[in-house]
Amino acid sequence: MSAVLAVLMYATPLALAALGETVVQKAGVIHIGIEGTMLAGAFFAMLATLATGSPWVGLGVGVLVGVTLALVSGAFALTLTVDQVVVGTAVNLLALGLTRTLFAMRFGASGELLSVQKVPSWQGLDAVMVVAVLLAVATHGVLFRTSWGLALRAAGEYPQAAEAAGFSVLRLRFAALVFGGAMAGLGGAYLSLGIAGSFADNMTAGRGFLAIAMVTFGRWKPVPVLGACLLLGWLDGLQFTFQAKGVQLPFQLFLALPYVAALLVLAGMGRGAHAPAALAIPFRRTR
């Protein structure tokens, strides 16, 4: 049981970010800024926890940071229809530079091994892990069982139809982006407060990009996306066990696995789920 919970714990930051990104992409937006969003969430959550002594405040701050960055991204990518990949890259660079600078200002240029109050857990299970699982089911339900979910998916498949049906594509996409930002911020905050109890420069180490691969791997469906993240968390642990046992396998092989899996899904697509047709295409109401 504890082994299962450990897999869930290590997969939770990735799963939260990937679930958020699933909704974002379903609405027709590709947001690659979640890597930076996670990092900023991790950093400010750590700062808030240090200041208040409460990891719950830290998690809240992580969510707020995620929402803020999503609103900024949305202003550029949705309102001003700037290329979404460019906006996402800007967010990533901004977060990396900002957290590094502030970290050095606050804790000294040579860094410090921080130790902050962690999210309390019971027998290896904590509230955020439960929330991650519940949210996977909930977003799945909302996306595929409600009319609002239908409208959101329409915004990602054929936005003109959603607009004609009386929905504002801009508003739908903004809502999705904000949800995605909140989830990535929470995921980052959980990384520093739930798992590490610490912060280091660039500690997200590519999890945001991995989350995007997981969305593809899980075929844009929240519950399979969660499954993909759990599989990856399990593989990670297995990889370390192999190394510890002295099994001579290059670990780069394991690092490449999730991307290979995502590629295979892309290559083998056809039946069942497919990428949202209007993904990454800006929507302008007036032509």
Place this chain on the structure above:
Amino acid sequence: MIKLNTFALAVAALALVVGCSAPKEESASGEPKPSEAAPFKVALLTPGPVSDAGWSAMAYRGLKAIEADTGAQVNNQEAGGTQIKDAMRSYARQGYKLVFGHGFEYNEPAIEVAKDFPDTVFVSSSGGQTADNVGAFRFYLEQGFYLAGVMAAKMSKSGVVGMVGGDDVPSIRSTFKAFRAGAIDTNPAIQVKEVFTNSGQDIAKAKQATEKLIEEGADFVIHQANAAAQGVFDACAEKNVYAFGANADQNDNPSGRVIASAVILAEPAFVALAKKVKEGGYKGGIELMGMDIGAIDFVVNPAMKTVIPPDVLTLVAEIQAQIKDGRRTVPKDEF
């Protein structure tokens, strides 16, 4: 109208991004010292951010010591791969007298660049090539790791000890070999296991890797994980096993599980080098910085002395003395 707005905002965003991501040229030299006409200037190039609480941070402390001790103007930046030669040239052109590259990968570019700048001395951490104004010094951290291996093997109840590495690089591999040698020399039946996470920044991975080592039986864990080391210590605290600090003295880590640290004391070495260069007495060469000159130390955590059997302390002290006066040679790789 909208187009204009878009453009303005995009430019603003770009400026913001560029401003934040440009390599930090820390002008620690803020106020120029009221000294000679041409101030003595020292530059440091590191492979990673100096905030890594490990490898690069150690060199940065050395640079700050040079600044404090010799009144030099100092500057540092991250430079890897193809950036190395450019960075070296631009420092040399600006009149820097000493350019230090913190890694073996700076040795070869130094040889090439140094030909064009005979007035600048280029020194790298490790590396095998020298010229009149090019040299290397190498920290013999293996000596500290060897002693950690001795202590771990002597005290381990499970007969298994472990090592967690961040980036898989030759310098880290070499210290791990020394830890293994120390353990096996002490107890030939000991099992030494190692895991690499491929990142010196990913705390979660370091923690997960450490947990897996502990699951495989390790009850003593040493690390080379730089800024991610807190993950190693955290896992050791949760599973109640002992950890060793590395690079810096990490004995007072809040985890309370660090039993001893293998330490590099870079400051004296850096200051001595800078003084030599300043006085114009530098001759290219390769220097080994070890326990004999006080550049490496193995520091037992005073708060842990109650849990360490006296015979272990005696053995470690004895071998430390042997290493210091050269009676025992610790294995190290050349890279």
